[in-house]
Amino acid sequence: MEARVLPTAPDLTELPGEDLTTSALPEVAGWIAIYEELASVLRSVISRADGSEEVHQLRRNLAFIEDRLMAWRDRHAELAGVVIDHKDHSLTYGGKSIRLTRREADLLDFLLRHPKRPFTSKQLATLAWQNSRLSDAQVRTYVMRLRSRLREVGLEQVITVVRNRGYGIAASLGRGAE
Amino acid sequence: MISPDVAETLIGCRLMILQSKRLMLNSARRRLERTDMDELRQRVEELRAEIDHAQHAYRQTMLGYGSPDRPEYWLVAYGRLIDAGSALVGKLRLAVDDLPAVERYRVSTDVEVLEAIIDQWGRSMRASMAEAV
Numbered sequence: 001m002e003a004r005v006l007p008t009a010p011d012l013t014e015l016p017g018e019d020l021t022t023s024a025l026p027e028v029a030g031w032i033a034i035y036e037e038l039a040s041v042l043r044s045v046i047s048r049a050d051g052s053e054e055v056h057q058l059r060r061n062l063a064f065i066e067d068r069l070m071a072w073r074d075r076h077a078e079l080a081g082v083v084i085d086h087k088d089h090s091l092t093y094g095g096k097s098i099r100l101t102r103r104e105a106d107l108l109d110f111l112l113r114h115p116k117r118p119f120t121s122k123q124l125a126t127l128a129w130q131n132s133r134l135s136d137a138q139v140r141t142y143v144m145r146l147r148s149r150l151r152e153v154g155l156e157q158v159i160t161v162v163r164n165r166g167y168g169i170a171a172s173l174g175r176g177a178e
Numbered sequence: 179m180i181s182p183d184v185a186e187t188l189i190g191c192r193l194m195i196l197q198s199k200r201l202m203l204n205s206a207r208r209r210l211e212r213t214d215m216d217e218l219r220q221r222v223e224e225l226r227a228e229i230d231h232a233q234h235a236y237r238q239t240m241l242g243y244g245s246p247d248r249p250e251y252w253l254v255a256y257g258r259l260i261d262a263g264s265a266l267v268g269k270l271r272l273a274v275d276d277l278p279a280v281e282r283y284r285v286s287t288d289v290e291v292l293e294a295i296i297d298q299w300g301r302s303m304r305a306s307m308a309e310a311v
Binding site: 027028030031034035037038041042044045048049052054057061064068071075 | 241242246251252255258259262263265266269270273277281284288291295298302
């Protein structure tokens with residue numbers, strides 16, 4: 001899953017006195033959560049009712065919801081100021097850059113794209129890496145290693161551990177060291 | 179995967195629980211109108227929370243195991259979509275004034291399209307309702 005960053009909106013949207021740098025990060029994270037919920041209900045209904053008349057329309061609705069979900073995930077990553085280059089698995093934040101492994105880059109990208117939600121080790125193995133054979137201990141090791149790498153760019157607190165629920169992204173993440 | 183018979187029984191049970199809770203709430207509210215007691219008021223609040231829980235359980239069961247051939251399935255499906263969609267529109271609307279221009283433009287467009295989609299879900303839900311009667 002590639003972190004696609006939307007181009008900045010054209011200048012014509014800027015009005016005199018307008019502050020375009022205001023971070024809408026918490027709001028965007030909240031919208032993403034509800035868009036995800038909508039997409040998940042739609043997917044479930046479509047899969048159960050495939051072939052019925054209603055499904056054609058619902059597929060179109062789902063296409064719109066998924067498009068917006070993708071766009072807001074990109075915007076969230078943009079606001080967070082974290083840039084992941086999937087070609088060389090490098091991470092840039094606050095003017096600093098580090099090289100990650102492919103697994104680390106995929107994990108961070110996945111978590112950034114699903115803010116405000118904790119994921120269990122099993123979910124991360126399947127959703128971030130499409131590898132359900134990884135054990136909880138292996139996932140924990142990857143997460144801890146990534147956290148330690150993130151310390152190098154000042155993002156040590158970004159991955160949070162939610163007791164009994166898994167790992168997530170800190171709500172306070174924002175453009176750093178600008 | 180459970181058999182259709184078991185699914186129907188499960189859905190029926192969840193629906194009965196929901197309806198019973200609603201009846202209990204109505205009765206408690208009528209009693210509360212006659213005698214304003216703290217204990218009763220607290221019971222009404224508890225019952226409201228229990229109804230929310232029962233409604234959620236019924237919807238989940240219907241969405242997970244109900245047959246799309248039944249209009250009740252679509253009532254629940256559209257109801258669930260409308261609730262989530264309306265919650266999203268509400269959040270987007272609340273935030274829009276405080277947002278910078280970049281987000282404001284995107285959010286306004288989202289709201290407009292989402293409202294049209296929710297309207298369409300509402301029409302489909304009413305059609306299912308008419309079919310269910």
